[in-house]
Each structure stands twice: as structure tokens, then as C-alpha cells.
Amino acid sequence: MLSSLLVGVLIAAFLFELINGFHDAANAIATTVYTRALPPRAAIIMSACMNFLGALTHESVAMTIAEGIVSITPDLYVIFSALVGAIIWDLFTWWKAVPSSSSHALIGSLIGATIVYTHSLGYVQWDGVLNKVIIPLFTSPLIGFALGFTLMRFIFELFASWTPHRANTLFHRLQIVSSMFMAYSHGSNDAQKTMGIITIALVSQGLVAAGTGIPLWVKIFCATTMAIGTSVGGQRIMKTVGSGVTKLEPVMGFVSETSSAIAIQIMTAIGAPVSTTQVITTAIMGSGSAKGLRKVHWGVAADIVQAWFVTLPVTIVLGGLVCWIIGMIV
Template sequence: MDITLIVVLVIALALFFDFTNGFHDTANAMATPIATGAMKPKVAVTVAAVLNLVGAFLSTAVATSISHGLINEGPGGVAITPEMIFAGLIGAVVWNMITWLRGLPSSSSHALFGGLIGAAIVGAGLGSVNYAALLTVVIIPAFLSPVIAALVSLLATRIAYRVTRRPVFPNERGGFRIGQVFTSSMVSLAHGTNDAQKTMGVITLTLIASGAQSADQGVQFWVVVACALAIALGTYTGGWRIIRTLGSGITEIRATQGFAAEASTAATILASSHLGFALSTTQVSSGSIIGAGLGRRGSKIQWSTAGKIVIAWFITLPAAAAVGAVASGIARLGVVGLVIDAVVGAAVILGLYLWSLRKPHEQAAAIEVDVAANAVFTRKELRDMQRKKRAAQVAERRAELSRERTLRRMAGRNGGRR
């Protein structure tokens, strides 16, 4: 296959991944301000899209870490080829779509890294991956960032309640709702700064691998513009899913907690972007919300739910790597392999999207922050939930007995007629 054509295909697929990243992670910034009434849904989604666009222009440190550090360079340049990058992107996009459909709290970032690593190992061997960079830029931040965000959020929540000296009631102070407009906007800005750069790094890596750009050259401006537009469009498109997920548990987060969680999330991501660390916005946001829940007096964590979130984080990178490895193995067949990858990948993505249209109830579960918020309730809220569950079970049993009595009476009347 002509080298120009494969580069174009890789860039197109990378921008599509950037688009899925936008609609996959929109709720990380805007779910809580919508739920607490701080922002109207239409306004929140539009603001998130615009700030994702702006954030993409603020830095290229993360993109440089990916394009010049994650994959080792050999005598003839980087060890990975555009064909392998194409296979890795298929792994990332397919896993992103699966988790979006099934409601798994996964990380788009780790799906991308996993896909690329799996494809590189199969296509160029174990030595193609810079494991030191993988450890310092991806894995260590993945473990530390949610913990740091949770601790900062917990402290911020405690300070907020101490300063206001208000009891914990559902009708929080209006000032925190106003503050959420600022903090949620900062999360959107941070998301654009960190996540859009990952796609910039992949495209730059592709240009270097194909010889279209020297290894010493940084991220080109047109790459920044394309990635910024893709993630902003994905954010605007995916954001409307938030409106349909309200009432599924995220309203348990109060305005004070939302303010603290969003401020912690934005601070953690912006600091990491400056240092070149590729964080998962999903992990940071979930950690912040759980920390904010612990900071509220009388809260209790459902550790079983929190455990499922952590398990999903661990699964994402190896699962995407497995898909990328399979796609890379097929790509080694040459042009036929690339065609098979493209056709099968497109069919799977389209099939998952069409399936999602038939199962809207599963889409509601795809908001990762919503999953984290459902892990935090006060003891009173847990008692109320249990009481409502028991009442529903009693009502269902009474209705069942009533149906049985009705059927017996009808059977008796029919027997009398005979």
C-alpha cells in the first residue's frame, strides 16, 4: 500500500479516536454541575466543547512524551511503522466503543496506549517499547493521580464545610453552584489540554515513522488544530448523553462537593499536563468525587462499587493491547491484512453503535463519573434506599397475590358456568 495512503488512513482513524475520546469523557466535567443545577444542560455541553477546543492549544508536552518517548528508535528511525499504529488505533477505538456501550468505567487514554503497545510488540518485538517511559509517563501517574485527586478533594471539601459552617443539607449554598461554573469549565479546559495531546502525539509519531517529518521536529500546527476540532466536536456530540443520565445517582453529589471535586480534578490534570504526564481524566474525576464524598460528614463508601471501577481501570490497557496485537498480526499480511483490519474494525464499530441505539438503558451507565458518584452515599441515604427497595418488594408481592386471587375467581366462575 502506498505510504501516503496509509498515513492518511492512520490520521483519519486517530482523529476518530479523538472524537470518541470527546464524547466518552464529556461527563467528567459537566455531569455534576448539571445535576446540582449550576448549569443548564445546553449551556454546559457547549461550554465544555469550546473549552476542550481552547485547551488543546495550551501545551504539547504530553504529545512530545508520546511521539518521542513511548516507542524506541532504531537505526532507521522509530521501531513502529504506520501500519502498526493503524492496528493499535483499531484496538483503542474498538475497546473505547465496547466500554462506552457496556458502561464500563474505562480510560480512553489507557486504551490508546494499550493498543499502540500491543501492536508494536507483535509488529516489531518486545524491544520496540520504551518501558521506562511507559512506567514514568503512564503507569505511575495512573496509580498516583486518582489517589492524589481524592486526597486533595477530601481536604477541599472539609475546608469548604468548615469555612461556611453550614450543616449538610441537600439545598447547598448558591455560591458553590456559581463556583461550579468556574471549576467545571477548568476541568473541560484541562481535559482538552491533556487528552487532545495524546492524539497529537500519535499523529506526530506516524509522520516520523513514515519519514514525512524529522524526529527533531515538534508537533505541527495543523495537527494541533485538527485534534482540537475533533475532540471539541466529540464533546459537543456526546454531551447530550448527560441529559439522559440525570437521576441515575449523580444527584447525590452536593454543590459543595462538586465544587471541591472539580477544582481537584482540574488542578491535578493541568499540573500533570505541564509535566508531560498522560493522565486518565476518568480516573482523576472518579477519585475526586470519592474524595469529596469522604469529606462530607456522615458519608459512606460502597467499596464494592469502587472496586469495580478499579478493576475496569486495570483491564483497559491489556484488553486494548490484545485487540491491537491481533490487528497488528493481521496487518503483517500486507495490503490484504490492512484491508481486513479496516473492514472488520469499521464493521465492529458500526455494529456497536447501532446496538447502542437499540439499548438506550445501557448508555446511561456509560458515564464513568456517575459510577463513581454512586459509590458515595450518606448512611441516611443508604437507609432510605433500602427502605424503598423493601417497599417495592412488598408492593410487587401484593400485586402478585392480587393477580392470583383474580385468576382463581375467574376460574371459579368459569367452572360454575360449566
């Protein structure tokens, strides 16, 4: 029989994954909606389906969360605190329409809760945090920007003789495919963070043996929840991603989605829990810069980048604070 605290962890995990779905739905479909390649409802349904499929196909990122961030199996209330801290930050940034990282929110909150729980910095696997979190924090957006810029320049050369109408018609269609690829990539990386957290909770209760991978029901639970969250949409952040950084055209939407999906797949392959928000945003910046630096709204971009760097330290504090409060109650 499941303990009441484990049920609380599962409910918190459900809420986090649900929020992750609608918070990050804009990542995969904002460009598609704002270039009118698909109407919002069709884009959201498509994204939900591809998120579900992507979430079922990988577990390397989930294992990084479960075994590569902290070196102990903490009590359930610590895991619950980490989820609550991440939820608070996600809701705050969603309310402010800032496309922050749900991934870094969860990782930061887990680190903070573990530090407060152990009264020590020694139980955080700082080498794992550096190699799988901090370094990808910088490299994945740079890869997205570089791919966006390079692919855009290549397409300029390849389709230079085409009329704008002919090019727009082609890339309207291609953008549907690239949006599906992006949504699949989002699910294959983002949904795994919650899988990892749930697995830590199950290991702490002896319901799953450490090192045996992610149970199938956990994968289905997280994949379904993210798909439901995605189906709710994410109109506030979608506006920032889709039109705030630069004026999007179908070719730029295709380039941005394709570039970011490739970058995310690279990081998923090495088990790095990256921010799909960061990657799609910098891919948009890269494709916009290929048309000229003035095409990018660098003020909006600077605000977004600032949120990236703030998320990890803020959620470390949040996770620690929530853990301290709940620890006193428990």
C-alpha cells in the first residue's frame, strides 16, 4: 500500500508535469502558430501526441536525474519539496510570460532541498551537475544559435531564385514536419525529468531497485500527463517565443524548429537534461541574425537570457526553503 507522503509526491509530480506541458507547449508550436502553418488547436493536439511519443522512447535523461545529481536517496518529503519549489517557479514565470527552464527549476530545487536536508554540500554530485547541467546550460543554446544561423544562410543560398510566395508555400508545409520533430524532441528530453524524480521516490520506499531503470508505468504516467498539459496550451509564453524575439516567416519557423530539435536530440543522447526553451529561443535568434542583426529584438532576448541564469540559483533557494518549512512540519 502506498504511503500518504508517496501519494503526495505522485500528485506533486503530476502537477509539475502538467505545468511543464502547458508552460513549455510554446517551445514546439509557437513558430508554427505565428507563421500560420497550423491553427492553434491543431498545433496543440499535434504537439501533445508527439510529446507523448517522445516521452516513451528514451530514459537516459531520467537516469541522470535519478542517479546523477545527488548521491543519496532522500526522504519523500525532500523529493516533495523539490517538486513544490519547481512548481512555484514555473507558475511564476508562466504568469510573467517568461520562457524559463522547467528542467533547471526542478534540478535547482532538488539540489537546494538536498542541501537543507543533509546540512551539507557534499551530497550533491557537483561533477554531474557541472557536466550534465551547467555545461549544457551554455552549450545547448549556442548549438541552437549556430545551427539556426548556418541552416538559414544555407537556405538563402539554395532558394535565392525562388519567389517569396513559392518559398512560403513550401516552408508552410515543411514547418508542420519540423514542428512534429521539435515536439517529439521536447517530449524525449523534458518529460524524463519527472520520471527521474518519481524513480528516486520509488527507490526510497524500496518499491524499485536502484539502477534498474525507469518503470514502464512511470513512463506512461509522465508521457500522458505532459500530453494533457500540452493540450491545455500555453498562449502567454507562446506569444513571447513566437513573436517577441523576431518577426517570424515560415522559412525561419522551419529553420528554428529543425535546428533546436537537432540540438535537443544531441543532448538527449548524452543524457543531458537541457532546456528546450533556451534552445528554441536561440535557434530563433540565429535564424533571425542570418537576415541581419537588426532583425532580432535584442532587448527581449536579453530579458529571456537573464531568466535562464536566474532560474538555477533561485530554485536552489526555493527548494531549500520549502524543504526547511516542510521538514519542521514533518
